[in-house]
């Protein structure tokens with residue numbers, strides 16, 4: 001589907017006899033945050049072991065693989081990557097052994113100065129195993145002359161800029177770090193005597209853990225046999241929680257940044273209905289991403305909600321498009337219209353976002369072909385006009401339809417009767433009093449953390465480092 005892609009989900013647990021099994025389940029709940037590769041590292045107090053594989057976590061691990069990861073501390077990672085750098089070397093956790101001992105790391109986010117740091121490190125003799133920006137942190141850590149592990153972590157993380165929610169594992173401790181802006185979520189919970197950290201609270205629900213609080217922006221949380229210690233080594237910075245987590249990325253059953261995703265997302269739909277009302281017979285969500293907003297839209301508008309599009313949940317990476325008679329399946333593989341709901345009706349089609357517009361165009365066509373009399377597209381966020389530099393895979397500005405086309409042109413391209421977006425004010429009001437804490441750069445083009453290069457080379461070189469490796473060698 002034509003969506004922004006999140007980069008990763010992270011999970012960590014300390015003090016549980018089945019740490020690797022719990023991590024497996026946590027990654028399972030966070031699978032929506034990354035499907036390219038999955039990995040788990042575990043420590044039995046003597047040694048850290050890691051296992052990583054391409055694909056979904058359920059395919060990457062079986063009982064035998066988990067049995068090879070004994071210990072009471074574990075971390076795990078679901079990774080999304082672009083096609084070019086989808087390879088096992090970039091899967092996480094990344095494990096190294098250095099003067100400070102073994103350390104494994106998982107990262108959700110994107111480091112805006114990774115390229116500069118990497119170039120410096122390579123000049124000084126570092127040899128990188130992967131093209132991931134995360135490895136930069138490990139090289140800085142390995143080179144640190146700090147007296148202990150915690151100081152070395154603080155020293156290395158202090159040098160990186162951008163978005164990072166990190167979970168790290170040493171022989172005897174779990175460390176969670178969140179960048180001072182708090183771009184990506186990271187929550188802390190309890191499971192009996194064990195401590196859990198994870199990208200979204202839905203991972204806690206699955207294993208029966210209880211949410212306690214978020215890792216605070218700029219906090220380094222160290223969990224060891226001595227308990228939990230909180231360090232605040234970074235200078236404070238303006239908060240910049242990613243508002244797109246509420247719009248699309250996070251699961252609606254999660255709490256992120258201390259707020260219910262379901263409540264915020266439904267609110268987006270309510271506000272959208274008030275801002276962009278239209279005479280219609282039925283509200284139809286584009287599943288699954290448009291469902292919460294469509295419910296809010298239906299509630300606020302009084303127009304009934306019906307599931308006029310049904311999603312096939314079993315379409316995965318392994319789908320092979322037949323070469324024979326039926327070609328160009330496109331979106332039809334994933335969605336099928338319900339004619340009895342759509343035929344002869346004026347339809348409000350609610351989705352969370354439009355990126356390139358290619359999928360939306362096919363969906364409008366599909367709804368019309370099923371007999372809809374009118375199709376009015378309503379989008380529960382403002383026009384996406386700028387790429388993200390903070391851990392989300394986005395196309396270049398030139399490929400974002402809202403950056404290059406007027407609303408009239410978009411309406412014509414989608415072949416819709418009308419297209420309307422939520423306003424920026426509407427988006428921010430959906431998160432309530434916390435509105436000042438959010439990043440909304442992909443809607444404004446105003447970025448809270450500067451990135452050092454022009455957009456084209458940044459997107460190519462920093463987010464897609466494999467391309468860089470090829471072109472520079």
Ligand code: SF4
Pocket residue numbers: 183241242243244245387388389390391392439440441442443
């Ligand atoms: S630019 Fe958009 S997607 Fe990226 S962190 Fe900000 S709100 Fe999130």
